Amino acid sequence: MTTLHPVSVLVPVAVGRPYTYAADRPLAPGTVVVVPLGPRHVLGCVWPGEVDDVPEGKLREVARIYDLPPLPESLLRFVEWLANYTFSPLGMVLRMVLRSPNALEPERTLVGVRLAGPPPDRVTPARRRVIEIAADGLAWAKAGLAATAGVSTGVVDGLVQAGTLELVEMTPRSPSAGLDPDHKPAGLSEIQSSTAETLVASVQAGSFSTTLLDGVTGSGKTEVYFEALAQVLREGRQALVLLPEISLTGEFLDRFARRFGARPAEWHSEVGAKGRERVWRDAASGEARVVVGARSALFLPFRDLALIVVDEEHEGAYKQEEGVTYNARDMAVVRGRLADAPVVLASATPSVETRVNADRGRYAHVRLPARFGGAAPPAVSVVDLRTNPPERLHWLAPPLVEAMTEAFGEKKQSLLFLNRRGYAPLTLCRTCGHRMACPNCSTWLVDHRFRRILGCHHCGHEERRPELCPSCGAEDSLVACGPGVERLQEEVVHRFPEARTLVLSSDMPGGAQRLRLELDAIARGEADIVIGTQLVAKGHNFPGLSLVGVVDSDLGLANGDPRAAERTFQLLTQVTGRAGRAGQASRGLLQTYAPEHPVIAALVSGNREAFYAQETEIRRRGRLPPFGRLAAIIVSAGDRPTAQAHAQAMARMAPVEPAVALLGPAEAPFAVLRGRHRFRLLAQSESASLLHSWLRAWLQAAPRARGSVNVAVDIDPMSFL
Numbered sequence: 013m014t015t016l017h018p019v020s021v022l023v024p025v026a027v028g029r030p031y032t033y034a035a036d037r038p039l040a041p042g043t044v045v046v047v048p049l050g051p052r053h054v055l056g057c058v059w060p061g062e063v064d065d066v067p068e069g070k071l072r073e074v075a076r077i078y079d080l081p082p083l084p085e086s087l088l089r090f091v092e093w094l095a096n097y098t099f100s101p102l103g104m105v106l107r108m109v110l111r112s113p114n115a116l117e118p119e120r121t122l123v124g125v126r127l128a129g130p131p132p133d134r135v136t137p138a139r140r141r142v143i144e145i146a147a148d149g150l151a152w153a154k155a156g157l158a159a160t161a162g163v164s165t166g167v168v169d170g171l172v173q174a175g176t177l178e179l180v181e182m183t184p185r186s187p188s189a190g191l192d193p194d195h196k197p198a199g200l201s202e203i204q205s206s207t208a209e210t211l212v213a214s215v216q217a218g219s220f221s222t223t224l225l226d227g228v229t230g231s232g233k234t235e236v237y238f239e240a241l242a243q244v245l246r247e248g249r250q251a252l253v254l255l256p257e258i259s260l261t262g263e264f265l266d267r268f269a270r271r272f273g274a275r276p277a278e279w280h281s282e283v284g285a286k287g288r289e290r291v292w293r294d295a296a297s298g299e300a301r302v303v304v305g306a307r308s309a310l311f312l313p314f315r316d317l318a319l320i321v322v323d324e325e326h327e328g329a330y331k332q333e334e335g336v337t338y339n340a341r342d343m344a345v346v347r348g349r350l351a352d353a354p355v356v357l358a359s360a361t362p363s364v365e366t367r368v369n370a371d372r373g374r375y376a377h378v379r380l381p382a383r384f385g386g387a388a389p390p391a392v393s394v395v396d397l398r399t400n401p402p403e404r405l406h407w408l409a410p411p412l413v414e415a416m417t418e419a420f421g422e423k424k425q426s427l428l429f430l431n432r433r434g435y436a437p438l439t440l441c442r443t444c445g446h447r448m449a450c451p452n453c454s455t456w457l458v459d460h461r462f463r464r465i466l467g468c469h470h471c472g473h474e475e476r477r478p479e480l481c482p483s484c485g486a487e488d489s490l491v492a493c494g495p496g497v498e499r500l501q502e503e504v505v506h507r508f509p510e511a512r513t514l515v516l517s518s519d520m521p522g523g524a525q526r527l528r529l530e531l532d533a534i535a536r537g538e539a540d541i542v543i544g545t546q547l548v549a550k551g552h553n554f555p556g557l558s559l560v561g562v563v564d565s566d567l568g569l570a571n572g573d574p575r576a577a578e579r580t581f582q583l584l585t586q587v588t589g590r591a592g593r594a595g596q597a598s599r600g601l602l603q604t605y606a607p608e609h610p611v612i613a614a615l616v617s618g619n620r621e622a623f624y625a626q627e628t629e630i631r632r633r634g635r636l637p638p639f640g641r642l643a644a645i646i647v648s649a650g651d652r653p654t655a656q657a658h659a660q661a662m663a664r665m666a667p668v669e670p671a672v673a674l675l676g677p678a679e680a681p682f683a684v685l686r687g688r689h690r691f692r693l694l695a696q697s698e699s700a701s702l703l704h705s706w707l708r709a710w711l712q713a714a715p716r717a718r719g720s721v722n723v724a725v726d727i728d729p730m731s732f733l
């Protein structure tokens with residue numbers, strides 16, 4: 013009889029701790045297994061720590077042990093850390109690691125074919141084409157060779173039988189296995205190379221550190237952190253580069269390939285299941301040298317992580333808002349600490365949190381204060397809409413139209429930035445004043461003319477634009493109010509009928525794939541006037557762009573979010589920073605009703621230090637992050653009284669602690685979202701650890717969520733809606 017060994021196994025479902033199973037041999041923590049769970053079999057991971065004392069007869073047995081190296085200990089600790097920090101079930105965080113179950117299966121070796129002998133006696137035209145292509149002497153996948161030659165695979169089989177081709181085993185290699193640190197280094201400027209040296213030194217040190225790479229738009233931050241990646245390659249170790257999803261364009265990958273001779277491994281929503289399996293497996297084996305990915309790449313099982321770069325670290329898109337809520341930038345720092353690897357945070361407009369950490373010396377701070385090659389920053393000025401308004405039902409004021417006319421005349425690209433998708437943000441009835449609202453959310457429906465619908469940007473509700481006002485029945489009385497990018501396009505096409513105009517918005521048909529293609533097309537100069545929402549602002553390189561017009565600079569300043577000023581400053585710096593990157597003179601024009609607003613003033617003067625100093629002071633006084641920590645609790649339910657009652661009951665159970673302030677419950681600004689009524693509570697404290705233990709005590713004491721009630725905890729919230 014074999015003795016059974018008790019092991020702790022964590023399963024990737026909503027559980028807070030591992031369960032005990034029995035295995036026929038001792039298993040190292042990190043070993044991936046299959047275990048029975050109720051009636052099912054699920055994946056699991058052998059978890060470190062004490063094993064529960066369960067009588068042996070009661071234990072269920074591990075059903076399968078994968079023949080893989082165990083997941084790295086630093087990854088298991090990261091899962092634990094993140095679950096604890098975000099108040100998420102441990103198993104749900106593990107689930108983010110075990111997302112590609114097929115990656116665990118042993119890899120099937122592909123059988124390919126290669127030219128091996130003389131041509132067969134009978135050479136048909138189809139056979140000749142295959143032989144010509146195979147003449148390169150390389151191993152080809154059968155289907156690939158057939159497709160390239162434009163023949164059926166039967167033709168290839170025939171040539172194998174004839175002995176012209178032979179079968180060979182092909183082991184697919186990670187594309188990033190061929191990366192060459194010295195393929196084509198950029199000739200760095202003096203300041204670029206001294207900055208690069210600092211980053212290279214942090215890789216060489218081989219231990220945890222955090223460095224803010226703070227360089228104005230177009231200063232060459234990417235080129236500089238590429239040098240740190242080169243060092244990782246020289247050491248034969250692994251690096252992770254995080255980018256906001258939408259910045260993962262062909263342009264970035266091509267640029268990477270020019271520098272290193274091959275593409276990195278990619279990890280983002282457009283990569284199919286097979287591609288992901290490959291990256292997962294290669295991260296685990298160490299074969300993937302550089303992975304470039306969106307935030308979830310943080311959960312890949314890197315065998316030998318030597319560097320994490322977070323590009324555009326200020327990006328709100330790093331915050332995962334659904335399920336396990338976490339900020340990938342902050343968690344990258346944690347991952348780096350646990351893996352003892354350096355972390356580089358890069359941005360032209362660092363978050364105030366990161367800036368303060370650098371100012372306090374917690375992060376090293378390296379700067380690139382000027383654009384590469386002496387290119388001047390765009391000259392930013394204001395179009396005061398109070399004195400220079402656009403014509404009725406137009407959105408472009410005369411000075412902006414003039415600048416666009418000039419740019420178009422000189423065959424230069426212009427970009428109009430308006431952070432509003434669709435045709436118009438509001439539709440109302442001229443007769444009775446009725447506003448078209450979402451039935452499920454506290455929002456107005458957005459007019460999408462292109463798709464002929466009124467739609468909600470929160471729940472996805474869509475309806476046809478009615479002929480009659482649903483409230484008073486008046487005919488032809490509904491009018492569009494305000495501009496979205498589609499309406500702006502009407503004006504642009506009308507004013508510049510000759511120009512090639514392109515609208516870029518995340519909801520255009522074709523999805524992320526088409527968007528990437530269009531961004532690449534713009535970079536190649538295939539549009540004269542680009543109209544875009546915020547996604548064009550993000551890290552793209554449009555060499556031909558020399559004018560940026562911000563149609564409504566005040567848009568983001570209007571809401572009561574504590575980060576409104578910071579976000580607007582970042583967004584407008586980034587979007588104007590798209591201009592003049594190839595060295596040409598360039599301009600940014602900000603249409604505004606509030607030219608004296610500190611954010612607008614800082615953009616015009618180019619005095620970012622003044623902006624940071626002022627914003628830091630506001631945060632300090634308000635005990636806002638990073639001087640204080642916030643945690644939001646969002647209570648939602650199918651009806652308003654239930655949500656309110658539960659939020660109030662929770663508030664009553666909050667432990668009394670003078671160092672923690674609890675605000676609310678208050679109805680959320682989006683009081684109804686996707687049919688759910690929402691109340692918010694906000695806890696604030698100067699001490700992160702105190703806030704954390706207080707929250708834990710509170711959540712334990714609070715009444716259980718029952719029925720339709722849901723309680724979501726959002727640590728370090730970015731959204732207050």
Ligand SMILES: Nc1ncnc2c1ncn2[C@@H]1O[C@H](COP(=O)(O)OP(=O)(O)OP(=O)(O)O)[C@@H](O)[C@H]1O
Binds near residue numbers: 198228234
């Ligand atoms: N040393 C260099 N040699 C050649 N070209 C360079 C060099 N440094 C930067 N460039 C070019 O300058 C442009 C801006 O560089 P890069 O995109 O790296 O800047 P960035 O600081 O990352 O910009 P942003 O924050 O605006 O995205 C690119 O076209 C890049 O190829």
Ligand SMILES: [Zn+2]
Binds near residue numbers: 453472473
């Ligand atoms: Zn809705």
